[in-house]
Amino acid sequence: MTTLTDPPKATFRLSMLLYDTRYRSTTIQIIVLIAFMLGAAWLLNNVRVNLALAGKDFNFGFLQQVSNFDIGQRLIEYSSTSTYGRATIIGLLNTLLIAVMGCFAATVVGVAVGILRLSPNWVISRLMAVYVEMFRNVPILLWILLIMGVLSESLPQPKDFRGENPTASMSMFDSVAVTNRGIYIPEPLFSKGLGDIPVFWNSFEISLDLMAILAVLFAGLLIGKLIKTRAMQIQAATGVLPKTGLIRLALVVIPVLLVLWILGFHLGYPALKGFNFQGGTRLGNPLLALWIALSLYTAAFIAEIVRAGIMAISKGQSEAASALGLRPNKIMNLVILPQAMRVIIPPLISQYLNLTKNSSLAVAVGYADITSTLGNTTLNQTGRELEAILLLMGCYLAISLIVSTVMNAYNERTKLRER
Amino acid sequence: MKKSVFIGALTVASLTAGIAAAGTLDDVKARGKLNCGVSTGLVGFASPDANGKWEGYDVAICRAVAAAVLGDNTAVEFVPLSSKTRFTALASGEVDVLARNTTWTLSRDVDLKFDFVGVNYYDGQGFLIPKSMGVTSAKELDGATVCIQSGTTTELNLADYFRVNGISYEPVPVEGNSEAQKLYLAGACDTLTTDGSALAATRAAFEKPDDHIVLPEIISKEPLGPLVRHGDNEWGDIVRWTLNALISAEEYDITSANIEELSKGTNNPEINRILGTEGNMGEMLGLDADWAKRAIMSGGNFGEIFEANIGEKTPIGLSRGLNALWTEGGLIYSPPFR
Ligand SMILES: N[C@@H](CCC(=O)N[C@@H](CS)C(=O)NCC(=O)O)C(=O)O
Numbered sequence: 001m002t003t004l005t006d007p008p009k010a011t012f013r014l015s016m017l018l019y020d021t022r023y024r025s026t027t028i029q030i031i032v033l034i035a036f037m038l039g040a041a042w043l044l045n046n047v048r049v050n051l052a053l054a055g056k057d058f059n060f061g062f063l064q065q066v067s068n069f070d071i072g073q074r075l076i077e078y079s080s081t082s083t084y085g086r087a088t089i090i091g092l093l094n095t096l097l098i099a100v101m102g103c104f105a106a107t108v109v110g111v112a113v114g115i116l117r118l119s120p121n122w123v124i125s126r127l128m129a130v131y132v133e134m135f136r137n138v139p140i141l142l143w144i145l146l147i148m149g150v151l152s153e154s155l156p157q158p159k160d161f162r163g164e165n166p167t168a169s170m171s172m173f174d175s176v177a178v179t180n181r182g183i184y185i186p187e188p189l190f191s192k193g194l195g196d197i198p199v200f201w202n203s204f205e206i207s208l209d210l211m212a213i214l215a216v217l218f219a220g221l222l223i224g225k226l227i228k229t230r231a232m233q234i235q236a237a238t239g240v241l242p243k244t245g246l247i248r249l250a251l252v253v254i255p256v257l258l259v260l261w262i263l264g265f266h267l268g269y270p271a272l273k274g275f276n277f278q279g280g281t282r283l284g285n286p287l288l289a290l291w292i293a294l295s296l297y298t299a300a301f302i303a304e305i306v307r308a309g310i311m312a313i314s315k316g317q318s319e320a321a322s323a324l325g326l327r328p329n330k331i332m333n334l335v336i337l338p339q340a341m342r343v344i345i346p347p348l349i350s351q352y353l354n355l356t357k358n359s360s361l362a363v364a365v366g367y368a369d370i371t372s373t374l375g376n377t378t379l380n381q382t383g384r385e386l387e388a389i390l391l392l393m394g395c396y397l398a399i400s401l402i403v404s405t406v407m408n409a410y411n412e413r414t415k416l417r418e419r
Numbered sequence: 420m421k422k423s424v425f426i427g428a429l430t431v432a433s434l435t436a437g438i439a440a441a442g443t444l445d446d447v448k449a450r451g452k453l454n455c456g457v458s459t460g461l462v463g464f465a466s467p468d469a470n471g472k473w474e475g476y477d478v479a480i481c482r483a484v485a486a487a488v489l490g491d492n493t494a495v496e497f498v499p500l501s502s503k504t505r506f507t508a509l510a511s512g513e514v515d516v517l518a519r520n521t522t523w524t525l526s527r528d529v530d531l532k533f534d535f536v537g538v539n540y541y542d543g544q545g546f547l548i549p550k551s552m553g554v555t556s557a558k559e560l561d562g563a564t565v566c567i568q569s570g571t572t573t574e575l576n577l578a579d580y581f582r583v584n585g586i587s588y589e590p591v592p593v594e595g596n597s598e599a600q601k602l603y604l605a606g607a608c609d610t611l612t613t614d615g616s617a618l619a620a621t622r623a624a625f626e627k628p629d630d631h632i633v634l635p636e637i638i639s640k641e642p643l644g645p646l647v648r649h650g651d652n653e654w655g656d657i658v659r660w661t662l663n664a665l666i667s668a669e670e671y672d673i674t675s676a677n678i679e680e681l682s683k684g685t686n687n688p689e690i691n692r693i694l695g696t697e698g699n700m701g702e703m704l705g706l707d708a709d710w711a712k713r714a715i716m717s718g719g720n721f722g723e724i725f726e727a728n729i730g731e732k733t734p735i736g737l738s739r740g741l742n743a744l745w746t747e748g749g750l751i752y753s754p755p756f757r
Contacts, residue, residue, distance in 0.1 A: 054510060055532055055649065068575045072590045080578035157606035159552075180607050181564055181589075274562040275609045276589065285607065366592045372569070377592070380503050380570035383510070383531035
């Protein structure tokens with residue numbers, strides 16, 4: 001018998017996988033992973049079996065078939081002889097359109113309301129609070145339906161503009177028609193236009209007129225910026241800042257006006273012809289209702305984010321700024337907002353994503369977004385549920401990822417550089 | 420305990436995950452209820468009455484099938500479906516039969532993999548428009564704003580019609596009939612287009628039906644009928660022959676009034692075979708001998724169902740027209756019970 005005790009031999013027992021803290025976390029991770037993969041495999045198998053049972057295959061060939069349905073709201077050419085694929089693109093563009101319009105309007109309204117809610121004026125700040133609570137606490141779908149209802153029930157019908165004593169008339173010197181089907185505004189026309197060029201194998205056209213105007217505009221802005229930099233250099237060297245404002249304005253405005261004149265710019269006014277107004281640009285009620293509802297709803301959230309961001313900046317800062325003699329709006333623009341932005345941007349990103357996803361409620365008012373063209377009509381006419389829904393999910397995922405990448409990059413730029 | 424619940428849930432999940440490709444009859448019997456897909460509310464075709472009891476022309480088909488299969492025409496779970504959700508609901512097994520003014524088309528039959536068991540209403544697409552518009556023909560609709568239900572054949576016919584006639588329109592796609600009505604009455608669209616029967620039903624529900632007219636053009640063929648999933652032919656047979664029993668009953672003057680009398684036996688073998696006093700038609704279908712008798716007693720024969728729900732004496736006021744029996748110049752025809 002030996003009295004010497006060997007150090008306990010590291011014999012491995014199976015139970016150690018669970019009770020030994022060295023192994024436990026690995027064990028759990030492996031178990032979770034296996035369970036996850038089993039679950040995924042079961043789901044996939046389920047899909048496969050049921051597709052086979054229903055006698056269906058899985059392919060996206062339907063996107064090349066002729067769609068046979070019309071879409072009213074469209075940004076690029078489309079007719080009922082186009083393909084389901086093109087209908088999908090029309091829907092995608094419409095989704096992007098409402099997302100961009102919505103994010104822009106929601107930001108403008110949201111920032112204004114957020115700042116006003118902190119106003120020392122009691123009435124204004126209470127009013128803003130009422131607005132925020134009203135929109136934040138009622139489901140967005142109800143707002144969309146309500147606004148659509150108000151637009152289509154209360155605005156005049158096109159036929160009210162007709163006859164000897166019309167009950168409705170056009171506004172803004174007869175250039176804008178507000179009807180219960182949409183708002184018609186003058187459209188830009190070019191009598192000596194450059195035409196359009198087809199791109200991407202004729203899939204859509206780009207207006208050369210627009211390109212020309214944008215090019216001149218950017219050139220003007222760029223040169224303006226160079227002049228400004230030069231002026232700053234002069235100021236740094238001599239202490240006198242040369243006045244460049246007028247020149248820079250002229251550089252932007254005059255060339256653009258010149259191009260417009262060369263292209264024969266004029267406005268096309270809407271006019272009542274037959275059942276509807278013709279000519280002009282039409283903002284259909286579904287688009288308007290969706291836009292107003294999404295913007296006001298999201299703006300309520302953005303207002304809260306902005307308020308939180310501003311309140312996160314210590315009071316001492318604004319007191320110090322006013323002690324230096326800055327006026328309130330300068331304090332806001334130069335001292336508070338630049339710092340508050342860092343707090344505001346990350347939650348703002350998720351509001352933009354929410355707005356984009358909420359735009360899928362468009363179907364409620366018949367706006368032809370991608371959920372409507374692909375997820376409803378196409379799915380219904382072709383019976384390709386799985387493919388259509390997967391494609392739809394892919395599209396929203398892609399849009400969301402792009403929005404968050406862009407916004408994260410912006411966030412990266414504005415965030416506090418710590419050294 | 421926890422574990423067994425989990426495993427239990429897993430088994431249930433794996434059992435229910437598969438679509439019942441076959442054996443719908445057994446499923447229905449085991450459930451004791453027929454799941455029937457109907458429209459979300461189209462007076463005369465399918466709508467709940469003041470007490471929440473579903474009634475209508477399409478509903479009557481569901482009830483007849485339930486009576487034939489389960490012996491109880493109230494053993495039906497009505498599932499209101501929009502034109503967009505109906506096919507997914509049928510394909511996924513949520514409903515056993517779809518009776519929802521659905522047009523029989525090749526792609527629905529072949530590509531969507533359904534079986535139309537017959538036609539219970541021969542229809543065509545028309546346009547409803549306020550009289551005050553002064554429009555008398557669909558060809559004058561150039562530039563009009565048109566309300567349509569998305570996911571329907573209506574949407575496709577409309578596109579074809581306007582293209583062929585070289586005129587333009589502005590489509591306003593809506594989800595259901597009630598939304599379409601609201602927009603139409605508010606003047607947000609100039610005209611409402613759908614199946615003629617649905618237009619008549621919609622117009623009948625208006626406050627002032629006489630202010631609206633249906634234009635003379637019928638721009639499509641819309642054979643409406645009940646449908647089931649592809650693949651379960653036994654179940655398809657039951658629904659098909661239930662509809663045929665109703666039609667044959669009208670042809671042979673079997674009515675709710677005289678059916679008890681006739682089922683004691685007659686000297687017309689066809690009537691006897693329908694009512695199960697001769698032959699074994701019920702057995703062939705996997706049902707009992709009285710199946711057709713119960714189906715007919717549920718709401719009367721085809722003609723009785725028509726008159727009670729959408730006929731000339733109802734506010735909808737549709738005449739039989741194409742939907743009269745073949746013996747009376749219509750298209751309604753049942754193969755023989757033999
Ligand atoms: N027959 C056509 C149209 C069917 C359809 O949806 N009809 C409308 C007529 S207005 C309807 O029944 N709506 C009732 C509802 O909204 O539930 C088809 O099968 O595609």
